[in-house]
Amino acid sequence: MSIIEVQSLRKDYSTAAALRGVDLVIEKGQWVSIIGPSGSGKTTLLNIIGGLDHPTDGKVFVKGTDINALSEDELSVFRRENIGFVFQQSHLIPYLDATENVMLAQYFHSLPDRKEAEEALKRVGLGHRLTHRPSQLSGGEQQRVCIARALINNPSILLADEPTGNLDRTNTRNVLELLRRLHQEEHFTVVMVTHDPYVTEWAERVIKMEDGRIITDESVSG
Amino acid sequence: MSLFQAEPFLIGLKEGAKLSIAFLVVRAYLLGLKREWLLWFSRLLVVVLPILSGLCLFLPVTPKTQSYISLSVGYSFGLLYLLSLGFLYSEARGEDLFGVLSPLIVNRVTLSAFMVIAGALFVLPDLSGSLLYVKTQAELKESLGPFLNMLGAFGVSAFSLYFLLKNRSERLVSLVGLPQCLLVLALIKLIGGGTRGFTELSLIPSVQKGLMKLIHDIVHQTFVTLMVPDHPILKTTTWNFIGILFGERVSLWLSLFVLFVPLFAFVMSYLNSPVEVPEGIELPAQRRKYKRQIKNKRLLRAVPVFLFMALIVINWFAQRNEEITRLYNPEPKPVVAEDNKVVIPISSPGEDLRDGAVHKFTVDVKGEDIRFFIIKRDDGSLVACLDACEVCPPEGYAQGEGYLVCLYCRTPINIQSLGKSGGCNPIPLKALITDRDVQIALGELYRKWEFVKTKHSKSTIKR
Ligand SMILES: Nc1ncnc2c1ncn2[C@@H]1O[C@H](COP(=O)(O)OP(=O)(O)O)[C@@H](O)[C@H]1O
Ligand SMILES: [Mg+2]
Numbered sequence: 310m311s312i313i314e315v316q317s318l319r320k321d322y323s324t325a326a327a328l329r330g331v332d333l334v335i336e337k338g339q340w341v342s343i344i345g346p347s348g349s350g351k352t353t354l355l356n357i358i359g360g361l362d363h364p365t366d367g368k369v370f371v372k373g374t375d376i377n378a379l380s381e382d383e384l385s386v387f388r389r390e391n392i393g394f395v396f397q398q399s400h401l402i403p404y405l406d407a408t409e410n411v412m413l414a415q416y417f418h419s420l421p422d423r424k425e426a427e428e429a430l431k432r433v434g435l436g437h438r439l440t441h442r443p444s445q446l447s448g449g450e451q452q453r454v455c456i457a458r459a460l461i462n463n464p465s466i467l468l469a470d471e472p473t474g475n476l477d478r479t480n481t482r483n484v485l486e487l488l489r490r491l492h493q494e495e496h497f498t499v500v501m502v503t504h505d506p507y508v509t510e511w512a513e514r515v516i517k518m519e520d521g522r523i524i525t526d527e528s529v530s531g
Numbered sequence: 532m533s534l535f536q537a538e539p540f541l542i543g544l545k546e547g548a549k550l551s552i553a554f555l556v557v558r559a560y561l562l563g564l565k566r567e568w569l570l571w572f573s574r575l576l577v578v579v580l581p582i583l584s585g586l587c588l589f590l591p592v593t594p595k596t597q598s599y600i601s602l603s604v605g606y607s608f609g610l611l612y613l614l615s616l617g618f619l620y621s622e623a624r625g626e627d628l629f630g631v632l633s634p635l636i637v638n639r640v641t642l643s644a645f646m647v648i649a650g651a652l653f654v655l656p657d658l659s660g661s662l663l664y665v666k667t668q669a670e671l672k673e674s675l676g677p678f679l680n681m682l683g684a685f686g687v688s689a690f691s692l693y694f695l696l697k698n699r700s701e702r703l704v705s706l707v708g709l710p711q712c713l714l715v716l717a718l719i720k721l722i723g724g725g726t727r728g729f730t731e732l733s734l735i736p737s738v739q740k741g742l743m744k745l746i747h748d749i750v751h752q753t754f755v756t757l758m759v760p761d762h763p764i765l766k767t768t769t770w771n772f773i774g775i776l777f778g779e780r781v782s783l784w785l786s787l788f789v790l791f792v793p794l795f796a797f798v799m800s801y802l803n804s805p806v807e808v809p810e811g812i813e814l815p816a817q818r819r820k821y822k823r824q825i826k827n828k829r830l831l832r833a834v835p836v837f838l839f840m841a842l843i844v845i846n847w848f849a850q851r852n853e854e855i856t857r858l859y860n861p862e863p864k865p866v867v868a869e870d871n872k873v874v875i876p877i878s879s880p881g882e883d884l885r886d887g888a889v890h891k892f893t894v895d896v897k898g899e900d901i902r903f904f905i906i907k908r909d910d911g912s913l914v915a916c917l918d919a920c921e922v923c924p925p926e927g928y929a930q931g932e933g934y935l936v937c938l939y940c941r942t943p944i945n946i947q948s949l950g951k952s953g954g955c956n957p958i959p960l961k962a963l964i965t966d967r968d969v970q971i972a973l974g975e976l977y978r979k980w981e982f983v984k985t986k987h988s989k990s991t992i993k994r
Pocket of ligand 1: 324348349350353354
């Protein structure tokens with residue numbers, strides 16, 4: 310069953326086109342990596358799938374919903390109930406501790422629940438960092454907080470844009486192993502953008518982009 | 532004589548507005564329930580009940596019927612208020628008021644019966660009170676004019692408000708549950724439930740008086756039973772304390788407090804009580820979302836309750852000043868004693884003790900100005916009392932409609948009950964009442980006034 314369907318997607322900027330006709334179907338529960346050189350349109354594609362950006366042309370269906378037909382309010386409700394985001398920069402609130410950062414996501418979704426937030430941090434291996442501020446955490450730990458935050462509202466899709474871009478090999482490996490475990494437990498769909506071939510080793514399917522187009526699309530048996 | 536008469540016209544407007552606003556709120560509640568037949572039933576009631584209250588016109592207009600109707604307006608307000616508290620309480624506890632019995636009790640027959648009762652409580656006392664009042668006017672003027680004015684205004688305000696607010700009221704659906712619905716009915720009654728035309732448009736003064744009396748009596752009784760009689764330390768301080776307690780302002784707030792505390796407590800526990808998430812919802816985020824929805828719904832439903840409280844506060848204070856200026860408090864007339872007694876003629880030029888007003892006198896005994904009054908009770912008999920009670924500093928009494936008010940503690944005293952002693956009742960005087968005059972011994976006046984001044988014994992003085 311497909312959970313994301315992208316049809317002849319175009320995104321034009323005044324200077325150039327970022328996406329020049331992308332068609333893509335992603336199955337529910339799949340872990341997909343999108344790899345390509347800088348400027349190939351990966352981030353643009355991911356943002357449009359996540360409803361953060363609008364296409365110039367083409368359609369995006371997420372869980373059967375044409376997300377560009379939604380109003381801004383409907384879209385933000387749809388996003389917070391179905392999609393979790395992780396970015397290269399952690400975007401954590403500096404004056405809230407780890408638990409509170411996770412609780413904030415709960416708050417915007419429905420109600421904050423400290424116990425649940427602490428459980429989520431324990432599952433990403435941060436049981437000993439519950440009350441640390443982002444500045445007191447390493448880059449890898451910050452990215453784990455982001456993962457806990459992205460998954461706290463049980464999204465069916467996790468969109469990640471270079472989540473390990475700022476991490477060294479060891480930390481990259483740890484974060485990806487963690488994500489793999491959570492993915493196996495919770496069966497959400499992962500779409501991860503990267504320029505680093507090492508990261509694609511965790512994916513079930515690797516899509517290569519260049520110059521706003523998909524050039525290869527292959528399944529890998531883990 | 533002009534065709535237009537302001538008072539019955541206003542009464543009609545008021546009753547029409549009450550009926551249509553109440554119906555719109557009930558309708559919003561029933562729309563939310565999505566039970567078509569209840570809606571139809573309420574439409575039936577809103578037509579039948581006003582017609583039924585017309586039956587009261589066959590009653591004779593006597594002060595007695597009128598005071599019964601006034602009472603029933605007050606009691607029906609109280610009942611609606613208590614009912615709504617009950618339902619609010621059960622909603623706050625997250626359980627049905629009737630618990631396990633509810634499937635047995637809540638069926639078509641009982642629901643309709645409940646609607647009939649609540650509707651009757653709301654419509655009948657007020658409307659028949661107003662109708663009877665207008666009937667007295669019609670009898671005075673010997674014309675149907677007042678009725679026509681009232682009916683015309685009733686129709687105009689009922690229908691115009693209904694059609695004006697109909698669509699807006701549909702937005703109320705998420706705001707009103709059963710307790711909110713009953714509370715609004717009680718509020719409408721409280722604010723607009725007076726049945727004596729211009730002199731009493733609202734029920735608030737009488738509810739205020741009733742509550743103050745209740746509190747006063749409770750506190751007074753507590754003190755009387757708790758106190759060691761004649762304890763030298765307690766003696767003065769306690770009276771001062773009671774004095775502060777029943778200063779005008781404190782008693783006002785106290786009675787508001789009594790009305791609000793249960794309401795407030797229920798709303799808070801309603802808002803804060805934990806949400807039971809149904810079995811099927813398993814993901815934590817889904818459970819949170821469910822809780823959020825329930826909490827939002829509760830918050831919305833708390834709005835009319837807080838609105839209710841705000842409206843009462845506003846009206847409470849608006850009514851208060853009006854009430855005080857309405858009191859009758861004549862200057863005491865000096866009389867002179869002869870043969871160790873005062874003799875006051877029942878009927879003298881310019882004064883008749885039997886006219887229903889309070890007649891105050893003052894007499895000089897051993898350098899003391901002793902104040903007392905004589906008044907006719909409802910049964911026609913005269914009664915003489917000191918212008919002071921056992922409890923408060925002797926500031927005396929003023930007269931309202933059908934009651935005296937202690938000027939110090941504002942406790943209302945029913946005129947018919949004058950002659951009883953104790954508490955805040957004016958201290959009764961032994962008097963010889965003949966066909967021509969009222970005679971009171973100076974010794975009686977002096978002995979009881981001395982008690983008031985010194986309060987040297989806390990046990991009730993013997994008559
Ligand atoms: N806001 C923008 N305005 C103009 N051009 C943009 C904007 N965002 C992205 N682009 C251009 O679109 C292309 C794709 O960018 P992006 O999707 O960020 O690539 P990637 O994430 O693969 O590095 C790039 O050429 C970039 O310069
Ligand atoms: Mg990028």
